[in-house]
Amino acid sequence: MALSRLDSLYMAVVADHSKSPHHHGSLDGVEALQLNNPTCGDVISLSVKIEDDKIEDIAFSGHGCTISTASSSMMTDAVLGKTTAEALELAEIFSLMVQGEKDDAQEKLGEAELLAGVAKFPQRIKCSTLPWNALKKAIERQEALHESARQNCVL
Ligand code: FES
Helix, strand or coil: CCCCHHHHHHHHHHHHHHHCCCCECCCCCCCCEEEECCCCCCEEEEEEEEECCEEEEEEEEEECCHHHHHHHHHHHHHHCCCEHHHHHHHHHHHHHHHCCCCCHHHHHHHHHHHHHHHHHCHHHHHHHHHHHHHHHHHHHHHHHHHHHHHHHHHC
């Protein structure tokens, strides 16, 4: 079956993100969070610099397939400069989208919206959500650290 021009365009953008990922690397002074895809063992290492509840900088590295690498690149583009609440909302929208739940809000994802087609390939859902799940864990870890520091100040 021939691909439509739109499908071809989407595939080209995904391939570009995979071959030349944005925000690839690590951040000085930021402890990276590692998360693996249990179905294949691939790993993402995600560094998120959060200041005043805002994602000031973000970078990733690791081993992953085309979909996970493209999703990581698109995720970093989507959440950089956002508040942590906005980033968590985007992670939720993305998760629902790749499970086939359409939502007008998915246009907030930027180019990550192009991964909506993953819903047709259930075995790739974990590839696409790997960086978004790492983002959620990184934000949760940061919030737990802040809460712990706040409690120490009160004591
Ligand atoms: Fe491992 Fe996609 S096959 S992350």
